[in-house]
Amino acid sequence: MFTSRRTVTIEWGDCDPADIVFYPNYFRWFDASTAHHFKAAGLPKPELIRRYGVVGFPMVDTSAKFHRPSRHGDEVVIETTIxxxxxSSFDVEHRLLRDGKLCVEGFEKRVLVKRTEDGEGITSCPVPDEVKERFYTTGTG
Known part of the structure; x- marks a missing residue:
């Protein structure tokens, strides 16, 4: 499976008074990493929406395992893999590394959705085979 990577620098405002990352920020970075993953596979979110008539891929379940703290000034790499x-769903795993050491593992379950017939809500829709293929055949980046 295709793995994408992005680098994040921990800012002062990301941390709590103990100068470690306030844990909700990891989930914010993981969410952005999922969008980055689609872009790295050649399907940025606006293109996915335009091409397939979907409205997005909301998260329906998430969790994390915390192994090492990250602090202000640290540069970390987030590796993302579906x-x-x-x-209609897909599972995403994130690995946040600092100096090659695992700090946090993040897990998401997301569902591809479109608008309901009446336009008032959203409903799940099948993940197109072409989308799946991008993550099976794209090289690492």
Whole structure:
């Protein structure tokens, strides 16, 4: 499976008074990393929406395992991989590394959605095979 990487520098405002990352910020970075992952595979979110008539891929479940703290000034790398596709859902794993050491693992389940017929809500829709193929055949980046 395709793995993308992006670098994040920990800013002062990302941290709590103990100068470690306030944990919700990891989930913010993981969310941005999922969007980056689609872009790195050649399907930036606006293109995904335009091409397939979807409205996005909301998160329906998330968790994390914290191994080492990150602090103000640290430069970390987030590796993102879609590990499984269902019919309309997909599982995403993130690995946040500092100096090559695992600090945090993040896990997401997301669902591809479109507008309902009446336009009042959203409903799941199948992940197109072409989308799945991009994550099976794209090289690491």
């Amino acid at each position: 590990t499984r596709f269902g019919s």
